[in-house]
Amino acid sequence: MTEKKKIVVLLKGYPRLSETFIAQELLGLERAGYPLELVAMRRPTDKKRHPVHDEIKAKVWYLPEYLHEEPLRVLKALVRVCRTKGFASALKAFWADVKRDFSRNRFRRFGQAAVLVAEWPRDAAWLHVHFIHTPASVARYASMISDTPWTVSAHAKDIWTSEDWELQEKLAHSDWAVTCTKVGFEQLTLLSRGRNNVHLSYHGLDLDRFPHFLGSRPSRTGADAFDPVQILSVGRAVKKKGYDVLLKALATLPPDLHWHFTHIGGGDELSKLKALADELGLQKRLTWKGALDQRDVLEHYRTSDLFALACRVTSDGDRDGLPNVMVEAASQGLPVVSTTVSGIVELFENETNSLLVESEDIDQLAGALDRMIRDPALRVRLSTSAAAKVRSEFDYHNSIRDLDRLFTTSWSKIP
Incomplete structure (x- = not known):
């Protein structure tokens, strides 16, 4: 040896x-x-x-x-x-x-x-x-x-x-x-x-740190103003994550569709994103958590209804590979809405285990979010498939x- x-x-x-x-x-x-x-x-x-x-x-x-x-x-x-x-x-x-x-x-x-x-x-x-x-x-x-x-x-x-x-x-x-x-x-x-x-x-992933989530999620549909669908995103506030696109997509959703968006992470663009959210009139529907440790992030995966990230390729060529947070989210049965950038498509497949859209397309992203918010059965079907793939291949x-x-x-x- x-x-x-x-x-x-x-x-x-x-x-x-x-x-x-x-x-x-x-x-x-x-x-x-x-x-x-x-x-x-x-x-x-x-x-x-x-x-x-x-x-x-x-x-x-x-x-x-x-x-x-x-x-x-x-x-x-x-x-x-x-x-x-x-x-x-x-x-x-x-x-x-x-x-x-x-x-x-x-x-x-x-x-x-x-x-x-x-x-x-x-x-x-x-x-x-x-x-x-x-x-x-x-x-x-x-x-x-x-x-x-x-x-x-x-x-x-x-x-x-x-x-x-x-x-x-x-x-x-x-x-x-x-x-x-x-x-x-x-x-x-x-x-x-x-x-x-x-x-x-x-x-x-170290699946010992991300064991099967054995709990159940409410079948929220966005119809109840007192029980909105919980949308989560985890990632640094940097340009390649596409948070400006995601906020603009959220702003185009129908006003009678009830949801709440939580962001976890730091980053240089955070103040700009908060200003954009204010400009779009989203203040009451957003929570900015800042950086959290892995245990707190895991708890948010388990209490949310869907995960969203609008990854893009920036002007200098920067881009994500396969964001680890998306793999983590999928391991906990949290359905994913994202883009077809880079390595994301190596785990996630549109309509099979996620909803994926072209990057920078606000309307497509809003449409995918709308579908996922309204349809708890779709969320279960896609997330079950994604979780199985993570545990078998990642x-x-x-x-x-x-x-x-x-x-x-x-x-x-x-x-």
């Missing part, structure tokens, strides 16, 4: 409420016998944390987020690593990147890589990184400097907002990459230039087995 070597996992920020899928994976790897050490490029900003973060045993330390904040630490690291055999090749790659992308951010990544190598734990033999954009830039430079093999998990924004040339070079240099949607897999496979080192593995243990196989195969080739 191949020995499980210690892995340094490089993260953009840790812990983060919006990245439960990463925390879940880290805990799964620990339970599979992998010793981990976590290194983050940013300190936490969330005021809350999920229970899973407290179960992860790995040590966590932080790189300087901005080089000018810790100049002596960065200078000491550069002095130390400049004597390594790989420093010259890393510096050459860095200058080639700077010529194509001259930015302070590029210099920051090289400095962070130097610190990572200088402070590398002696008992670690592998570097794995989440996100193929800026964290993978740090990983690539660090790997060159230290001659340490590295691998990467790519997700959504990091794929679609990165330049093709940069993705190609990272895929050429990393041992392998794994991604969580078929559409992302196809894009990265195209850019891997025949290396066949890109693998598809859905994150899935168990996170499958993802951990995929990663275990990939790490084991890579390590067996090392002399």
